[in-house]
Amino acid sequence: MTITVPPRAESLARERTRGGVVLELVNCRRTYGKVHALDAFSITVAPGELVALLGPSGCGKTTALRAVAGLEQLDEGRVFVGGEDITHVSPHRRNVGMVFQAYSLFPNMNALANVAFGLEVRRVPAAERHKRAGELLELVGLAPLAERYPHELSGGQQQRVALARALCVEPRLLLLDEPLSALDAKVRSQLRDEIRRIQLEVGITTLFVTHDQEEALSIADRVGVMRAGRLEQLGPPAEVYSTPTSNFVAEFVGSVSRLPGEMKAPDTVAVLGARLAVPASAGAGLRAGQKVDVLVRPESIRMRPTPDGPAVVARASFLGAVVRVVAALPDGVEVTSTLPASEGFTFPAGARADIDLLGDILFVVARPPAT
Amino acid sequence: MVAVRRKRTFRWVVFGLLGFYVLAPMAASIQFSLEAGYQGHLSFIAYSQAIAEPGLAASLITSVKVAAGAMVITLVLLVPTVILVNLRLPRWRAVLDAVSLLPLGVPAVVIVLGVLGVYRNLPDIITGTPVILALVYVILAMPYSYRAIDSGVRSLDLHTLVDASRSMGAGWGKLFSRVLLPNMRSGILAAAFLTVALSLGEYAIASIMGFMTFPVWLVSVEGNNPYVAVALSIAALLVTWILLVALALVGSGKRRTTTGFGIGLVDALDEAETSASAPGAEPAT
Numbered sequence: 001m002t003i004t005v006p007p008r009a010e011s012l013a014r015e016r017t018r019g020g021v022v023l024e025l026v027n028c029r030r031t032y033g034k035v036h037a038l039d040a041f042s043i044t045v046a047p048g049e050l051v052a053l054l055g056p057s058g059c060g061k062t063t064a065l066r067a068v069a070g071l072e073q074l075d076e077g078r079v080f081v082g083g084e085d086i087t088h089v090s091p092h093r094r095n096v097g098m099v100f101q102a103y104s105l106f107p108n109m110n111a112l113a114n115v116a117f118g119l120e121v122r123r124v125p126a127a128e129r130h131k132r133a134g135e136l137l138e139l140v141g142l143a144p145l146a147e148r149y150p151h152e153l154s155g156g157q158q159q160r161v162a163l164a165r166a167l168c169v170e171p172r173l174l175l176l177d178e179p180l181s182a183l184d185a186k187v188r189s190q191l192r193d194e195i196r197r198i199q200l201e202v203g204i205t206t207l208f209v210t211h212d213q214e215e216a217l218s219i220a221d222r223v224g225v226m227r228a229g230r231l232e233q234l235g236p237p238a239e240v241y242s243t244p245t246s247n248f249v250a251e252f253v254g255s256v257s258r259l260p261g262e263m264k265a266p267d268t269v270a271v272l273g274a275r276l277a278v279p280a281s282a283g284a285g286l287r288a289g290q291k292v293d294v295l296v297r298p299e300s301i302r303m304r305p306t307p308d309g310p311a312v313v314a315r316a317s318f319l320g321a322v323v324r325v326v327a328a329l330p331d332g333v334e335v336t337s338t339l340p341a342s343e344g345f346t347f348p349a350g351a352r353a354d355i356d357l358l359g360d361i362l363f364v365v366a367r368p369p370a371t
Numbered sequence: 372m373v374a375v376r377r378k379r380t381f382r383w384v385v386f387g388l389l390g391f392y393v394l395a396p397m398a399a400s401i402q403f404s405l406e407a408g409y410q411g412h413l414s415f416i417a418y419s420q421a422i423a424e425p426g427l428a429a430s431l432i433t434s435v436k437v438a439a440g441a442m443v444i445t446l447v448l449l450v451p452t453v454i455l456v457n458l459r460l461p462r463w464r465a466v467l468d469a470v471s472l473l474p475l476g477v478p479a480v481v482i483v484l485g486v487l488g489v490y491r492n493l494p495d496i497i498t499g500t501p502v503i504l505a506l507v508y509v510i511l512a513m514p515y516s517y518r519a520i521d522s523g524v525r526s527l528d529l530h531t532l533v534d535a536s537r538s539m540g541a542g543w544g545k546l547f548s549r550v551l552l553p554n555m556r557s558g559i560l561a562a563a564f565l566t567v568a569l570s571l572g573e574y575a576i577a578s579i580m581g582f583m584t585f586p587v588w589l590v591s592v593e594g595n596n597p598y599v600a601v602a603l604s605i606a607a608l609l610v611t612w613i614l615l616v617a618l619a620l621v622g623s624g625k626r627r628t629t630t631g632f633g634i635g636l637v638d639a640l641d642e643a644e645t646s647a648s649a650p651g652a653e654p655a656t
Contacts, residue, residue, distance in 0.1 A: 071534050091537040102528050104535040108553040117549070118539040162535075169540060 020048035020205030021082035021172050023068065028077030030063055030229075037063040038074070039229035050199050050206040051234075052216035055226035056252065061209045064226075065175050068207060070094050081172055092121075097166030097204075101178040103158045105150040111137060111161045112146040118169035136164035139198060156187035163195065167202060174199065174206040180215060192219055213253050217241060225249045242362075243281055250295045250363040257301060257335045259357075260367070261294040263287060269294055269364055276361055283364030295363040301337040302356040303327060305345055309354035311335060316347035327353050397605075404602040417598035421606070424599060430588035433501055437584060438570035440505035445516045445566045446559060448509065453520045454551060457529055471517040474510050479575040482507060487580075501582050508570040515569070516562035523558015527551075564618045568611060 023045040030038040037060045045051045053061040066072035068079055070091030079087045086094055097118075105114045112133050113120075119129035137143045140160040150158055159179050166174060176195065180188040196219050199206050210216050216223045217237040224234040225248075233245045244250035261271035263286045267278050271294045278286070286292060303311070303325050311327035314334065322338045325347045329335060335355060339345065347353065407417040421427065456463050474482070486507050490498050497503055532554070536546045552559070574586040583591075585607070593600035 066534075069534075069538050071537065091534075092540045092542055094538075095540070096538060098535070098538040100531050100535060102531045104528070104531045106532065106536070106550050106554070107527075108550075117536070117541075120549075121540045121542075121545055165539070175538075 020046075020203055022047050022080075023173055023205055023207065024078075024080040025064065025068065026078045026080070028064065028067060028079070029075045030060075030067065030072060031075055036060075036229040038067070038077070041077070041226075041229060041231055043224055043231055043234065045205055045207060047205055048203045049221045050196070050208060050219065051222050051224055052208045052210055052220035053224045053226055054210055054213060054216040054253070055232075057211060059226040060229040061211075061226050062177055063229075065098075065177050065207055065209045068173065069096050069098050069175055095169065095171050096173040096175055097169060097171035098175040098177065099159065099162045099166050099179040101181055103150065103155065103182070104162055105153075105158055105165070107150050110147050110149050111142060111153065114150070114161055115165045115168050117165060122169065133164070133168055136168045137161070139167070139201075140164045140194070154187075155183050156191055159183065159191060160194070163198065167198070167204070171204070174202075174204045176206065176208040178210055181210070181212070188215075195219065217253070223253075225252060227252075242360075243279075244363055245281065247295060247363050247365040255298055255336060256295045256362060257298065257337075258293040258295060258333070259329075259335065260331065260333060261292050261364070263290045263292055263364075269361070272355055272357055274357055276357060278361055278364050282361050286364060286366060291367045292364050293367050294361055295365065296357060297360065297362055298324065298336045298338040300358045300360040300362075301335060302358055303335075303337040303339060303345075303347070304354045304356075305347060305351055306354040307352055309352040311353045311355050313347045313349055313351045313353055315349055323347070325353070327355070329355075397608075400601050400605055404598055404605055407598040417596075417602040418606070420596065421599045421603045424592060424596075426583065426588050426591075427603075430583050430585045433583060434571050434585035437501045437504045437508065437582075438567045440502065441508035441512065441570045442563050442566045444505060444509045445512060445562060446520075449513075449517055449520050449562065450552075450555070450559065453517065453524050454529070457521075457524050458533060467517070468521075471513045475514050480579060482510070483576055483579045501584070504577060504580065504582055504584070505570070507576055507580075508566065508573060511573065511576070512562075512566040512569045515565040519561035519565060520555070520558045523555040523561070526558070527554050560618050560621060564615060567614065571607070571611065 023043075025041060025043050028038045028041040029036070035058075037058075039060075041060065041064060043051070043053075043064075053064060055061050063072055067074050068081075070086070070089060074087065077087070078085055081094070081096075105111075106117065109117065112130060115136050116129040116133035119132060124132070134143060134146065137146050140163055142157060142160055142164070145153065145157065150161075153161065159182075162179070179195070180191055183191065192215055195208075208216070208219060217240075220237060222234055223237050223240045225232045225240060227248055233240055233249045235243075240249060241253055244253065250256055259271050261269045263278075264270050264275060265288050266286060267280070268275055269278050269283075269292060270276075276294075283292070305313075311329055314326045314328050316323055316325045318341065319338075321341055323341050323345070324336060324338050326334055326336050327347075337355070402413075404417045405413040405415070407414060452467070456467055477485075486503065487498075490503060490506070493503075497506070529551075532550055533546060536550045541550070572586060573584070574590065577584040578587050578590070589600055589603055589607075592603070
């Protein structure tokens with residue numbers, strides 16, 4: 001489905017030039033019983049920036065978002081928006097726009113009334129708020145469906161109306177709590193691009209929570225990877241993907257193979273019969289002679305069908321542009337490689353293959369002693 | 372093909388039996404009231420006598436006032452409570468659920484004695500007037516009204532709607548009036564109807580407490596003129612049906628909630644029955 005971008009309305013042009021405000025969470029802590037949902041969590045989001053918080057379920061990313069919205073009370077820490085401390089400000093006075101994971105449109109109101117709701121609350125006259133809501137519906141490409149009720153809209157359309165509703169009050173921040181997770185893959189990808197387009201157009205500071213790494217990497221200016229209530233790493237998507245600061249980030253963002261190796265020097269590792277340099281960021285405190293696991297991305301592993309190769313192909317999947325091959329080493333370790341489909345190699349299950357490392361080591365981690 | 376025909380026949384037989392079971396007594400009552408003692412000769416004489424019967428208007432007004440009072444108190448008490456419990460105190464749901472069922476297991480005489488004992492020190496305007504009857508009916512209707520409202524609340528994604536409207540800048544007043552109440556309409560209407568229906572038809576407690584409500588008056592009339600009593604019963608039944616249809620029509624207007632008035636009503640009755648047979652059990656979600 002093609003989304004037509006409507007002619008720019010005057011008020012939207014005003015918004016575009018408005019820019020965003022800086023968002024800061026400082027040393028935030030929130031516990032539920034013995035669980036630390038947020039543990040000394042700090043982050044700064046620059047004006048107009050889109051930061052994606054990425055992490056597994058229960059890592060605290062939604063708690064952080066809800067704390068910014070005021071829907072969650074912090075045990076400790078401060079939340080600043082545009083330099084103003086809003087830690088104890090009631091949620092309905094924070095002026096943030098939020099889109100939820102669940103469909104959150106009010107069932108008793110049509111799309112236009114839903115979008116205009118925030119303005120109704122602010123006692124904006126009916127004519128003005130409907131004009132404004134109409135503009136926002138145009139922005140998300142749903143102006144023709146303004147009279148429809150939520151149950152007459154698809155999931156994707158509902159989330160677009162929710163986005164328009166969140167933006168209608170000209171919020172200082174936009175908070176997106178896994179807004180795409182209930183949608184099917186195709187709609188998700190379209191809406192993701194649309195959210196990014198609108199965010200750039202409006203220039204609003206945005207915090208986007210997701211557990212989908214592809215979503216985070218593709219939409220964000222910076223990605224924050226969270227684990228157990230803490231921010232494990234924050235950086236541009238390419239940096240988080242290619243230079244993880246921990247094995248958790250390496251393994252959570254993208255896929256990796258763990259290859260057995262041995263440190264030959266503090267900065268050199270022997271793996272698959274080759275000696276490779278270990279970047280300082282990829283493994284600190286390792287000693288020569290130490291047994292390690294070397295984390296490598298599938299695109300850094302080259303596989304070739306060879307009759308006397310050391311690995312045995314377990315399975316191969318054709319994914320369009322690339323082929324993903326999983327092969328087992330003699331010691332049973334599985335290695336995954338992605339190869340351009342254009343290379344034309346075939347990997348029948350049970351065939352032997354040769355494996356080369358292209359040299360990009362993601363992370364090296366000491367292997368736990370065998371029990 | 373034969374199996375399908377058998378199934379269809381079976382359905383019609385069941386439907387016919389059920390229809391006969393419900394309609395036959397009503398048809399007999401209508402015939403009884405229309406004959407009014409003159410076999411084979413139908414007339415509305417019993418109905419015109421009923422209208423002229425002294426005490427009808429007063430008892431009817433008392434009943435309507437009590438029913439309206441019970442309905443208002445029920446909604447004012449239960450709607451915020453059920454929302455609060457679902458939103459902030461989910462652990463209390465089981466307690467509220469169990470408490471709401473108590474009236475089903477307590478005989479009318481015990482309730483009257485209990486109410487009179489507890490409310491003894493309240494002003495006469497409550498204990499000496501039908502106001503106390505309205506308070507008792509609130510409790511009597513609770514197994515049904517609580518479930519109707521609870522089912523209305525649970526048909527919503529309450530947390531998300533509250534969070535969404537709060538983040539839009541809505542205070543609690545706006546949240547209630549524009550978001551929660553309109554979306555709970557079917558549950559609220561079902562609770563209102565059940566409370567009104569129960570209040571209009573309750574005899575035992577009103578009689579023990581000495582209030583001349585419509586059912587009490589009806590029984591007192593029956594001794595003198597059974598035709599008039601039956602005619603009035605049929606008229607009362609019709610009024611109840613009209614009320615039900617009116618509420619259903621209001622409930623099915625531009626509704627955008629997931630359960631309709633009828634479903635809310637059936638849910639409430641079903642759940643009250645199921646919960647009563649298994650005390651303390653969580654109602655199905």
